[in-house]
Amino acid sequence: MIAGLGGLAASAISFSMTLYEAAHPPKVPVVQAGQQIDTGRWFVTLRTARVGTVTPTGVPPSRPVQLLMVDLDVVNRSATPNNVLYRTVTLSAPAQKLPMPTVYLDRDKYLAGYFNPNMPERLTMAWEWPAGVSVPDKVTITVTGQIYKLRDNLYGASGWYDRDPVATVDLPVEKAL
Amino acid sequence: MMRIMRSVLALLFAAAVLYGMQLTRPLYSDITSPIVSSGGMNKRVQASAFALSLDSARVARVLNVETFGKSKTYTSSGVWVVVEGEAEAKFETLRLTSGEWLSGSGIRYVLTGRLPATIEMMPGDAYQPGLPRRVLLVFEVPEEAVAGGTVVVARTKLLPLDDEIRITTDVSGKDIEPAITIRRNEERPPWTVLPQR
Amino acid sequence: MDSSPAKVMSTRRGYWLSMTALVVALPAALVVQTWGSIKDWRSQFLRQPLSATLGQPIDYAGASWTVTRITRLAGSEGNAVVLAEFEALAADPKALGAVPCKVRLSDGSGREWQPTLFADPMVRKQYPEAQQRSLCGGMAFAAAEPGKPARMAASFSIPPAASSLTLSIGLYSALPNHLSVSEPRT
The missing domain is CATH 1.20.5 (Single alpha-helices involved in coiled-coils or other helix-helix interfaces)
Incomplete structure (x- = not known):
């Protein structure tokens, strides 16, 4: 009886908390380009954004494409290599359904693989923009935080988990002449 | 009265035991961790399914890769570690797909994915029982992760409780060459690490 | 109370x-x-061998199988190469085409080899016809003409000292039963 009432109270509280959070979204700080953002797992510094038709490899694509390319610096702060950046750095405005970005390593002018811990790298993330839609003069990039859990709730396994956004960055888009 | 005391004591004891168990429970990664066989350089280290020995570990600031007459230079924000050795399957054909550099402070670095596929590193080969084969492992690590580093090799990263061989290398982190070249050969072994020493 | x-x-x-x-x-x-x-x-293990003789057809997994030849060559890297050629005449090749197949070579001491992905250069030179054949499984049955056997081959890279070799062929639909053929004594 008591357990039942307790459970009911708990679900009521959690439901109203969810409602409250949905009604009052936490304010995400706006960060300037060039400023380092600490996501927990990564240090991310967004640099510039531009539109282009050729990927950083310099090899022209087989069919004409419009690419939105964002240059950034990252440092992996965790103890294991990782390459899941597309969940940390996302394009939030304009709201546009885009395929997953491709990540290029500046050093090689080639596709990036894993980012090793404590090894700063400059990269370019390239989103393919839909044909016929013009790229705006300004884009907003959202950087999502991650936290480390020593034991998760299912297996008690350690791992990194996505959290709320920690920063948004407005980048003016340079257009090729 | 005695009875109540006894129940309370029993309850306290149970709570203490449970708390102790909670404090000492192992991590999931400890329960499912691989079964490790370790050793040093120039020794044949045996796991249940395969054996590995490493005979050379070199560190350089720049890595040049020469394939079919073409040369490409790979820079790094850290240094390159080039490790060579020999691996052999013991009972059945297998692949060694996981190679890691474990720094002295416990940070992991995976085999680099930056080299062209024509330079066949360890994961690209199948190992046949009774036919030992030369292996090449190339890592990119920060300079401070070099000294006391350990090479960790396993069949796969995904199987819990599988074999794993750890070989502690002899690199000090002080003897860093300005550049190393890996040249692809037409015959065996499929690569040469230059300058020879 | x-x-x-x-x-x-x-x-x-x-x-x-x-x-x-x-x-x-x-x-x-x-x-x-x-x-x-x-x-x-x-x-999934090859547990029940169906002993077959080299050159003699045997019924297994809905087809008539013949291991036509087991050849040992000197490999190009100090190894020995074993080339196994076999064929299967299936009543319904399409049905077998979707079934994965497992081919292994084992020796007297319990070591087991999987076929190599690419045939050794020696096979390419001496048995170009066998090199054209596909490994056991769907591809081979798809390529077979109706009424004709599907011809397959597998090549293995083993140490020259390995002896008492046995070839095992298992179709997943018929496991744990599998064909087992010994290398002829020379």
């Missing part, structure tokens, strides 16, 4: 009976639960 000695005895007996039943029932439930998985796990 009734606390006559007889009543206490029967409650106690009931308690211990339940406890013992639990000890038996719990493992039993576990075994029943996992039996399917255990069976699946066991069935």
Whole structure:
């Protein structure tokens, strides 16, 4: 009886908390380009954004494409290599359904693989923009935080988990002449 | 009265035991961790399914890769570690797909994915029982992760409780060459690490 | 509360009976639960050999199989190369085309080799026809003309000292039964 009432109270509280959070979204700080953002797992510094038709490899694509390319610096702060950046750095405005970005390593002018811990790298993330839609003069990039859990709730396994956004960055888009 | 005391004591004891168990429970990664066989350089280290020995570990600031007459230079924000050795399957054909550099402070670095596929590193080969084969492992690590580093090799990263061989290398982190070249050969072994020493 | 000695005895007996039943029932439930998985796990191994002779057809997994030749060559890297050529005449090649196939070579000391992905240069030079054949499985059956056998080959890279070799061919639909052919003694 008591357990039942307790459970009911708990679900009521959690439901109203969810409602409250949905009604009052936490304010995400706006960060300037060039400023380092600490996501927990990564240090991310967004640099510039531009539109282009050729990927950083310099090899022209087989069919004409419009690419939105964002240059950034990252440092992996965790103890294991990782390459899941597309969940940390996302394009939030304009709201546009885009395929997953491709990540290029500046050093090689080639596709990036894993980012090793404590090894700063400059990269370019390239989103393919839909044909016929013009790229705006300004884009907003959202950087999502991650936290480390020593034991998760299912297996008690350690791992990194996505959290709320920690920063948004407005980048003016340079257009090729 | 005695009875109540006894129940309370029993309850306290149970709570203490449970708390102790909670404090000492192992991590999931400890329960499912691989079964490790370790050793040093120039020794044949045996796991249940395969054996590995490493005979050379070199560190350089720049890595040049020469394939079919073409040369490409790979820079790094850290240094390159080039490790060579020999691996052999013991009972059945297998692949060694996981190679890691474990720094002295416990940070992991995976085999680099930056080299062209024509330079066949360890994961690209199948190992046949009774036919030992030369292996090449190339890592990119920060300079401070070099000294006391350990090479960790396993069949796969995904199987819990599988074999794993750890070989502690002899690199000090002080003897860093300005550049190393890996040249692809037409015959065996499929690569040469230059300058020879 | 009734606390006559007889009543206490029967409650106690009931308690211990339940406890013992639990000890038996719990493992039993576990075994029943996992039996399917255990069976699946066991069935992927080549456990029951169907002894065949070189050159003699034998019925297996809905086809008539013939291991036509097992050849040992000197490899190009100090190894030995074993080339196994075999064919299967299936009543319904399409049905077999989707079934994965497992080919292994084992020796007297229990070592087991998988076929190599690419044939050794020696095979390419001396047995170009065998090199054209595909490995056991769907591709081979798809390429076979109706009424003609599907011709397959597998090549292995082994140490020259390995002896008493046995070739095993298993189709997943027929496991744990598998064909087993010994290398002819020279």
